[in-house]
Amino acid sequence: MSPIKVVANLLSALAVAATVSSAAFGADSRLAGIWLPDASRSQRMPANPPFTPEGRRIVDDWRASHDPIEDDPGAFCQAPGMPSLALGGADYPVEIIVTPEQVTLLMELHQQNRRIFMDVDELPERIFPQRNGYSTGRWDGDTLIVETRAIRAITFGSVPHSDQVQVMERWNVIDDGDSLVNELTITDPVMYAEPIVLRQYYTRAPSGTRMLEYECTEGMWLEHERAREEARNRIREQGSP
Amino acid sequence: MIAACLILAAGASTAHHSPVNFDLGVTDFAVTGTISNVSFRNPHSVIELQVESPDGVVTEWYVEFSSVNLLLRRGWDLDRIKAGDTVTCVGNPSRSGDPEMYMWTIRLEDGTEFGR
Numbered sequence: 170m171s172p173i174k175v176v177a178n179l180l181s182a183l184a185v186a187a188t189v190s191s192a193a194f195g196a197d198s199r200l201a202g203i204w205l206p207d208a209s210r211s212q213r214m215p216a217n218p219p220f221t222p223e224g225r226r227i228v229d230d231w232r233a234s235h236d237p238i239e240d241d242p243g244a245f246c247q248a249p250g251m252p253s254l255a256l257g258g259a260d261y262p263v264e265i266i267v268t269p270e271q272v273t274l275l276m277e278l279h280q281q282n283r284r285i286f287m288d289v290d291e292l293p294e295r296i297f298p299q300r301n302g303y304s305t306g307r308w309d310g311d312t313l314i315v316e317t318r319a320i321r322a323i324t325f326g327s328v329p330h331s332d333q334v335q336v337m338e339r340w341n342v343i344d345d346g347d348s349l350v351n352e353l354t355i356t357d358p359v360m361y362a363e364p365i366v367l368r369q370y371y372t373r374a375p376s377g378t379r380m381l382e383y384e385c386t387e388g389m390w391l392e393h394e395r396a397r398e399e400a401r402n403r404i405r406e407q408g409s410p
Numbered sequence: 411m412i413a414a415c416l417i418l419a420a421g422a423s424t425a426h427h428s429p430v431n432f433d434l435g436v437t438d439f440a441v442t443g444t445i446s447n448v449s450f451r452n453p454h455s456v457i458e459l460q461v462e463s464p465d466g467v468v469t470e471w472y473v474e475f476s477s478v479n480l481l482l483r484r485g486w487d488l489d490r491i492k493a494g495d496t497v498t499c500v501g502n503p504s505r506s507g508d509p510e511m512y513m514w515t516i517r518l519e520d521g522t523e524f525g526r
Contacts, residue, residue, distance in 0.1 A: 241428035
């Protein structure tokens, strides 16, 4: 047997082993890989969600105090976190890595990472709120069920929410492995009078797709550099004070 | 006064605009000029374009367009878009009437187009 053939056989044996091992911990190994958001099938947050009076007040206050052009959080590279980041996503891919202990979602947009802990038997007593929250998961057959809590309150993004928001997700690979659907149930007693259920679809990215970095603050840095240079020029022209 | 103008110009040339700044209903708005500066970046890329009117007055246009990641995925050859090149930018005009636009398609001097 040629050395190349030996290596090829070894690689295919490893691939089989990887499949077997993910099956062994109950995972649907098809979840792993690079996916592209599918806007044609996905549901968006309704334009008029069922706000509570308090939720309506919070959102109205935000809109009244922020100019849609000058105060666009996206212009300042602000990522809205969960649950907004699990919806939409434009044309930016998401890479999913599946291990027994953790399912990792690497979102190209805003270089956001989500870690879904698969090995949590008991929740920590105090979880400090973060934008993407604290996610725990389990496999129910081929369905990955994820619960996310301890999400920081954020008023911008597609889903304005309080720190009481909780998100239940059900991830399923469908269409013979070509598509992925995430059914989200968003519950926030402060902002919304009833749970909001939305489906976000993905298609498997074409073979050869590579994730890219998403450095976002360069524009702000260039603005700083230019302002600094102009301030120096002014001082040079006017002489030292 | 000059300093104030410079500060305003600096703001205009590095800001990122929300889509509400542009008239999305008009998609064939076109401006031709010479690139003085180009920055392929996230969340939006920017070209500063020097546009000369028939009477010889040069205006700097702020041309905003897609993130560098999406341009690469759409097959734009970014090495072919550089300072000194004359290009035509096609897309949505600014709502304010300022010399700003959002570009969806760029036409190079040799007729090559990159778009969506």
